[in-house]
Amino acid sequence: MGKNCILCGGNNFKYLFSSFDWIFYPEDSFNLIKCKDCGLIFLEPKLSKEELRKYYPKEYYSSYGKKTNELSFLSKDRINLIKRFKKSGRVLDVGCQSGLFLKKLEKEGFKVYGVDISEDSCNYAKNILNLKNIYCKDIMDIEFKEDFFDIITLWHVLEHLEDPVLVLKKLYKYLKKDGYIFIECPNISSFSNIIFKDKSPSLDVPRHLWFFSSSTLKKLLYKIGFKLEKIDYFCQPVMNLSILRSSILRKMKIEKPNKGFFGFEFTQKKRNIFWIIIRDIFTFFCFILSSVFAFLKLSEVICIVAKKD
Numbered sequence: 256m257g258k259n260c261i262l263c264g265g266n267n268f269k270y271l272f273s274s275f276d277w278i279f280y281p282e283d284s285f286n287l288i289k290c291k292d293c294g295l296i297f298l299e300p301k302l303s304k305e306e307l308r309k310y311y312p313k314e315y316y317s318s319y320g321k322k323t324n325e326l327s328f329l330s331k332d333r334i335n336l337i338k339r340f341k342k343s344g345r346v347l348d349v350g351c352q353s354g355l356f357l358k359k360l361e362k363e364g365f366k367v368y369g370v371d372i373s374e375d376s377c378n379y380a381k382n383i384l385n386l387k388n389i390y391c392k393d394i395m396d397i398e399f400k401e402d403f404f405d406i407i408t409l410w411h412v413l414e415h416l417e418d419p420v421l422v423l424k425k426l427y428k429y430l431k432k433d434g435y436i437f438i439e440c441p442n443i444s445s446f447s448n449i450i451f452k453d454k455s456p457s458l459d460v461p462r463h464l465w466f467f468s469s470s471t472l473k474k475l476l477y478k479i480g481f482k483l484e485k486i487d488y489f490c491q492p493v494m495n496l497s498i499l500r501s502s503i504l505r506k507m508k509i510e511k512p513n514k515g516f517f518g519f520e521f522t523q524k525k526r527n528i529f530w531i532i533i534r535d536i537f538t539f540f541c542f543i544l545s546s547v548f549a550f551l552k553l554s555e556v557i558c559i560v561a562k563k564d
Contacts, residue, residue, distance in 0.1 A: 261420050262475055265292035274453035274460050279310060285460045293474060296443055296466040304417070310461055316373045330356045333437070334363060337406060340435050340484070340560065344405025347429065349394050349422075350412035354380025361386070368404070370394050394422055399429045408437045414463040423479045430563045436481060439558045442488065444468040446544075446553040457555055469557055481561035488549050489556030 259266050271287040286299045302310075333356060337346075343364050348357050351369030353376045361367045368388040371377050377391035390397050407426050416422050423436075430436060441457040442448070443466035448455045458466070467475070473483055548554045 260290040260293060260295055261418060262295045262471060262478065263290060263293035265290055267291040271296065272453050274458050276310060276460060277456065278459075279312060279315070283461070287458075287460075287466065293471060294468065295471045295474075296468075298461055298464045298466075301464075302461055307461065313375070315462075316375055330359045333408070333410065333439075334360055336558070336560070337408075337435075337437065338363070341405050344434075345403060346406040346408065347399070347404045347426075348408045348410070349426070350409060350415070351380060351389065352376050354384045354386045354389065356408075356410070357386055358384045365406075368399075370397060395425065401428045402431045404429050405431055405434050406437065407434070410437075410439045411441070413438055413440045414465050414467065416464070419465060419475060420478065423475065423481075427479050427481070427563060432563060434563050435484065436476075436561050436563070437558070438472070438476075438561070439489065439556055440467050440472070442468065442553075442555055442557045444553070445555045446548050446551075447555065449553070467557065469552065469559075472557060472559055476559070476561045480563070482564050483559070484562050485560040487558040488552045488554040489558050 260268075267290065268288050269291055271289050273284050273286050275281050275284045287296055288299045289296045337360070345366045345368065346357070346360055347368045347370070348360075349370050351357055351371045352373070354369055357367040357369050357380070366388075367386065368390075369377075369380060369386065370390045370392060371380075372391065372393055374391050377389050380386045380389045407430055413419050413422075426436065441459075441463065445455075445457065448457060448466075469486055469488075473486070476483060545554070
């Protein structure tokens with residue numbers, strides 16, 4: 256590998272397993288590597304920005320946009336969480352997508368700013384939602400005043416970044432003293448990741464470059480200088496259910512690689528009443544388990560709040 260760990264600086268690594276791109280290029284395989292010193296897990300081989308573009312076709316953004324609309328209730332939960340720490344102020348959403356979250360936040364009285372690399376998403380945010388401060392750029396290619404924002408959010412963005420350490424250092428400068436950063440990302444220590452490994456949809460290689468546990472995520476924030484305020488193990492039944500159900504079906508070789516997120520594309524041969532019943536049993540079973548996973552810190556998503564002192 257030839258490079259040191261971005262989190263601890265160590266160079267003592269071990270191979271975990273390989274997974275492939277279930278969504279677009281199932282013939283492409285990638286390795287998950289773990290730093291033995293700090294526990295950070297990352298993707299190997301490292302892909303350049305040019306190479307990664309292949310794995311972010313237009314279908315990716317359109318599929319994710321539809322999924323975002325279906326799960327727009329998440330915005331309400333996120334806004335309620337933010338208002339527990341700040342009632343007003345400037346908010347920067349890194350990876351703002353189509354701006355639905357920012358639009359709702361704006362209606363709550365916040366001054367909102369968004370950054371996203373998808374031109375279509377930014378155009379929707381600006382032209383359809385009439386959001387003013389939307390920047391279609393990589394966060395590393397844009398500059399804001401230091402100590403400018405009261406709140407910075409990264410909802411399922413950190414795992415996609417080329418270098419999370421560099422990005423968080425930059426965002427730390429933009430955040431005011433006593434400002435808060437909110438990060439949501441997949442939990443590599445979730446039940447489905449532990450049990451199903453390469454079959455878990457939440458891996459989403461190679462779009463996900465980093466795989467955080469609560470331990471490595473806290474180490475990362477401490478490294479930058481943040482103070483931990485709150486950590487939750489996210490238990491939206493829809494998300495936990497979809498990922499766990501899809502993992503089981505992949506393990507049973509019922510679900511096949513397809514263009515979609517956590518899809519359930521069955522082979523024609525097995526698309527009958529028996530498999531529909533099995534599917535519905537899984538659905539009920541996963542719904543019950545989602546609360547248990549949250550209690551045991553085995554949920555699919557970690558949500559962390561940290562403060563700049």
